[in-house]
Amino acid sequence: MSDEQHQNLAIIGHVDHGKSTLVGRLLYETGSVPEHVIEQHKEEAEEKGKGGFEFAYVMDNLAEERERGVTIDIAHQEFSTDTYDFTIVDCPGHRDFVKNMITGASQADNAVLVVAADDGVQPQTQEHVFLARTLGIGELIVAVNKMDLVDYGESEYKQVVEEVKDLLTQVRFDSENAKFIPVSAFEGDNIADESEHTGWYDGEILLEALNELPAPEPPTDAPLRLPIQDVYTISGIGTVPVGRVETGILNTGDNVSFQPSDVSGEVKTVEMHHEEVPKAEPGDNVGFNVRGVGKDDIRRGDVCGPADDPPSVAETFQAQIVVMQHPSVITEGYTPVFHAHTAQVACTVESIDKKIDPSSGEVAEENPDFIQNGDAAVVTVRPQKPLSIEPSSEIPELGSFAIRDMGQTIAAGKVLSVNE
Ligand code: GDP
Numbered sequence: 001m002s003d004e005q006h007q008n009l010a011i012i013g014h015v016d017h018g019k020s021t022l023v024g025r026l027l028y029e030t031g032s033v034p035e036h037v038i039e040q041h042k043e044e045a046e047e048k049g050k051g052g053f054e055f056a057y058v059m060d061n062l063a064e065e066r067e068r069g070v071t072i073d074i075a076h077q078e079f080s081t082d083t084y085d086f087t088i089v090d091c092p093g094h095r096d097f098v099k100n101m102i103t104g105a106s107q108a109d110n111a112v113l114v115v116a117a118d119d120g121v122q123p124q125t126q127e128h129v130f131l132a133r134t135l136g137i138g139e140l141i142v143a144v145n146k147m148d149l150v151d152y153g154e155s156e157y158k159q160v161v162e163e164v165k166d167l168l169t170q171v172r173f174d175s176e177n178a179k180f181i182p183v184s185a186f187e188g189d190n191i192a193d194e195s196e197h198t199g200w201y202d203g204e205i206l207l208e209a210l211n212e213l214p215a216p217e218p219p220t221d222a223p224l225r226l227p228i229q230d231v232y233t234i235s236g237i238g239t240v241p242v243g244r245v246e247t248g249i250l251n252t253g254d255n256v257s258f259q260p261s262d263v264s265g266e267v268k269t270v271e272m273h274h275e276e277v278p279k280a281e282p283g284d285n286v287g288f289n290v291r292g293v294g295k296d297d298i299r300r301g302d303v304c305g306p307a308d309d310p311p312s313v314a315e316t317f318q319a320q321i322v323v324m325q326h327p328s329v330i331t332e333g334y335t336p337v338f339h340a341h342t343a344q345v346a347c348t349v350e351s352i353d354k355k356i357d358p359s360s361g362e363v364a365e366e367n368p369d370f371i372q373n374g375d376a377a378v379v380t381v382r383p384q385k386p387l388s389i390e391p392s393s394e395i396p397e398l399g400s401f402a403i404r405d406m407g408q409t410i411a412a413g414k415v416l417s418v419n420e
Pocket of ligand 1: 013014016018019184
């Protein structure tokens with residue numbers, strides 16, 4: 001990969017509308033098909049005496065790997081355009097999509113919504129658009145796919161565009177942040193080259209639109225937030241907390257504070273890959289040493305930040321959650337484990353404040369008695385032990401969580417406000 005800017009891209013849309021095919025097409029057109037696929041093709045082609053590398057082969061291979069249960073699906077494929085290195089993050093349908101997306105393991109910056117021209121907006125189209133809005137996706141490129149199946153008709157295209165625009169309005173997604181493109185992932189129309197079949201369309205083709213996505217916000221403007229993964233004792237150095245810098249910069253000489261343990265001191269050394277460095281940036285995994293802070297003073301789940309702008313510790317917090325797989329209903333008093341950054345803390349749902357209609361984003365019910373699968377709601381939560389967490393509008397990286405119970409992720413959400 002080059003040192004171009006990075007984009008995490010989600011591909012969303014109803015089942016069978018062509019998400020995998022579109023990813024296969026993007027990999028093919030940008031010359032990013034995984035090396036092992038090309039190697040295998042060469043071998044097979046030699047055996048059969050055929051030449052050339054075809055799109056159909058990419059698709060066969062993706063399908064085959066999927067059948068074998070290899071996790072390839074389309075998640076975590078990479079391709080590069082003139083402007084960006086793209087990573088396709090988990091897609092809805094993939095088991096842990098929502099959990100990964102929400103806990104930041106695969107936070108998507110922008111998304112491509114695939115809608116089949118011959119099928120229009122379907123339930124999962126609706127669900128994914130709602131989720132994308134809830135999780136704060138920046139821009140949406142709407143690929144109206146399978147145009148070949150409707151004879152590249154302008155009126156069929158326009159009808160789907162209207163349906164999608166209605167949906168965006170319903171969930172209050174700013175349509176100004178959406179672009180519409182008629183494509184055929186299968187035939188390759190308007191993906192890397194302008195299609196001969198859509199003379200009535202003079203907008204951007206897909207790769208152009210991808211190139212023009214806004215660059216992800218550099219997270220360095222936010223104050224330092226470094227969730228602690230582990231705390232080691234290393235002879236000759238002393239106590240070494242380790243973790244990944246989520247936002248801000250960690251410099252030697254900084255005065256830092258660990259919350260909720262509530263201890264502070266001056267950073268003496270910062271190490272990355274076994275080498276001492278003067279500072280660490282977002283994405284860097286570091287070990288560091290802080291004057292006067294011993295092994296028993298801090299623990300996994302603490303967040304390190306500037307002493308004069310420390311991570312907040314929530315007495316209670318209000319959050320928006322989406323319930324995905326709970327066997328029955330969630331009522332007040334429910335106390336599952338919340339997973340936020342490196343912390344795992346039992347938290348009680350103190351009140352269910354509002355139920356939200358997933359298709360409209362409107363308040364559907366004030367103070368409902370319960371919520372269940374498919375519901376979105378605003379809840380007030382009380383951690384049973386001190387928990388450092390931040391409003392997602394201020395520090396997205398520290399403002400989302402997954403709720404787990406009975407060995408599975410049952411809901412996910414983001415923090416709206418914190419009451420310290
Ligand atoms: P996904 O479930 O959204 O990932 O959909 P797939 O990519 O697996 O596609 C579902 C079916 O639609 C497959 O049989 C594809 O070959 C077909 N398909 C996908 N894109 C197109 C297209 O642009 N034109 C046509 N005719 N078929 C397509």
